[in-house]
Amino acid sequence: MKARVHVMLKTGVLDPQGEAVRHALGALGFDGVEAVRQGKVIELDLAETDADAARAQVRQMCEKLLANTVIESYDIEIG
Amino acid sequence: MKAAVIVFPGSNCDRDLAVALERAGAQVSMVWHKDTELPAGLDLIGIPGGFSFGDYLRCGAIAANSPICRAVIGHAERGGYVLGICNGFQVLTETHLLPGALMRNSGLKFVCRTETLRVTTTDSAFTGAYAAGQELRIPIAHHDGNYQADDALIERLRAEDRIAFTYAANPNGSRADIAGILSENRRVLGMMPHPERAAEPVHGSTDGAPLFGSLIAAMVPA
Numbered sequence: 001m002k003a004r005v006h007v008m009l010k011t012g013v014l015d016p017q018g019e020a021v022r023h024a025l026g027a028l029g030f031d032g033v034e035a036v037r038q039g040k041v042i043e044l045d046l047a048e049t050d051a052d053a054a055r056a057q058v059r060q061m062c063e064k065l066l067a068n069t070v071i072e073s074y075d076i077e078i079g
Numbered sequence: 080m081k082a083a084v085i086v087f088p089g090s091n092c093d094r095d096l097a098v099a100l101e102r103a104g105a106q107v108s109m110v111w112h113k114d115t116e117l118p119a120g121l122d123l124i125g126i127p128g129g130f131s132f133g134d135y136l137r138c139g140a141i142a143a144n145s146p147i148c149r150a151v152i153g154h155a156e157r158g159g160y161v162l163g164i165c166n167g168f169q170v171l172t173e174t175h176l177l178p179g180a181l182m183r184n185s186g187l188k189f190v191c192r193t194e195t196l197r198v199t200t201t202d203s204a205f206t207g208a209y210a211a212g213q214e215l216r217i218p219i220a221h222h223d224g225n226y227q228a229d230d231a232l233i234e235r236l237r238a239e240d241r242i243a244f245t246y247a248a249n250p251n252g253s254r255a256d257i258a259g260i261l262s263e264n265r266r267v268l269g270m271m272p273h274p275e276r277a278a279e280p281v282h283g284s285t286d287g288a289p290l291f292g293s294l295i296a297a298m299v300p301a
Contacts, residue, residue, distance in 0.1 A: 013227065016185045016252070065144055068137055068173065070180040071227055 001046045003058045004077040007067045008039035042066055051078045080105045080298045082123040085151065087112045087142045092128035092164065092275060099275035100125060103291035104299075112145040122298045123160040124151055126167030128220070128273060138181065138223045139169030148174055160204065160294070161267040165221055168259070168269035177260055177269045178236075179228035184221070185252025191220040193284065195247035196258050196272055200240045203261050205268045208293035215286035217272040219250060219258075224271040226253040226260075236260055243268055 009015045015037050022036040044061075048054040058076050067074040082105040086093045097107045100123075108118050112131075117124070131142035142148065148170070155161050155176050163171040171177040184190060193216050198209040209215070228236070233255050236242050244259040251271075259270025274287025 013182075014185070014252075016183050016187055016225075020187055065136070065140060068140065068180055070172075070178075071182060 001048055001051065001054045002079065003044040003046055003054055005042040005044065005058060005062060005066055006039060006075040006077075007042065007062075007072050008037060008074075009071055010073045013071050039072075054078050080123070080295050081118065081121050082107045082125060083110045083118055083121055084108075084125040084127055085110050085112060085147055086127070087129070087131035087145065089131045089133055090127050090129035090166070092166075092273065095273075095275045096125045096127045096164065099278040099287070099291050100295075102278065103288070103295045105291075105295050110147060112142065112147050115146045115150060117147070117150045117154060121154065121159065123162065123294065124154055126151070126161065126163040126170050128165030128167060131166055131170065134223075137169075137173070139166060139171075139173040142166075142170045143173035152176060155262070155267050158264060158266060160298070162205065162294070163267075163269040164273055164275065165219075165224075165271055168271055169223065171267065171269040176267050177262055178232055179226055179260070181223050181271070182225040182227050182252075183223050184225050184250070186250075189220075189222040190224075190250050191218070192250075193218045193277075194250055194258075194272060196244045197247055199242040199245050200261070202240055203243065203265045203268065204294050204297035205261075205290055206243055206293070207297065208289035214247065215244075215277075216284040217274055217277045217287050218284075219272045221251070221271055224251040224253065226255075226257040226271075228254055239263070241265070244270055244272065 018036040018038045062074045196215045198213045241261040245256040277284035277287035
């Protein structure tokens with residue numbers, strides 16, 4: 001079973017890299033980009049075949065390693 | 080006084096830290112990250128600077144989950160002393176031995192230069208040899224030293240006098256100009272600047288030496 005985890009900085013945490021991308025887009029002539037936030041996508045290939053069990057397992061992985069919940073939030077897609 | 084310096088793949092300040100501790104009078108052993116036990120009778124653990132595990136995922140995140148870090152957490156929970164410098168500070172926040180997080184520098188650049196720090200508290204074994212408000216010249220060398228915490232945590236760190244050092248001119252966007260913080264029991268210090276690189280006259284500054292001296296003095300039974 002495949003899982004995909006999106007890790008983003010929490011709302012309210014300043015994202016200096018997203019801000020730099022926004023400036024670069026402006027410099028390239030893309031007007032009207034009001035905000036850019038960047039994060040990461042982590043794809044997992046799991047032996048688990050039950051979607052609920054896989055989600056629970058991935059949630060634990062996020063809490064323990066994949067995200068730093070002090071500054072990051074995560075979102076899990078299964079299947 | 081017995082100290083151990085933890086070595087991860089990618090640590091590069093481990094020997095400098097060991098030399099600084101030895102010069103101050105400690106007996107130092109190096110401990111590999113795959114070990115599961117620390118040497119017996121240890122007083123202090125040093126977590127050195129560098130780029131453990133290539134800074135993959137997040138700085139310090141993989142090191143914080145390495146076998147030896149379970150023993151480091153146990154040592155801290157028993158009231159043992161831990162000093163984390165640079166990547167070591169990142170490891171300590173990732174293990175939650177210290178609160179908050181270290182993010183990419185606000186200027187996005189790796190900053191490598193000597194900064195002026197202010198000693199914000201003298202109430203710890205690490206900072207007891209300095210004067211309150213004393214200015215120190217100590218090098219920084221990091222890409223992710225931007226200390227972030229919510230308002231409630233910053234307020235708590237201030238109220239509990241746990242901010243050890245602040246920058247005179249903030250180089251990385253750290254909240255409240257924070258360069259280093261202490262744990263609740265004041266025995267775990269995490270700091271981004273490198274006192275081990277300002278510990279001998281040949282380094283150009285010896286302002287870091289009193290940190291090691293006072294730490295070792297605090298641990299020698301009176």
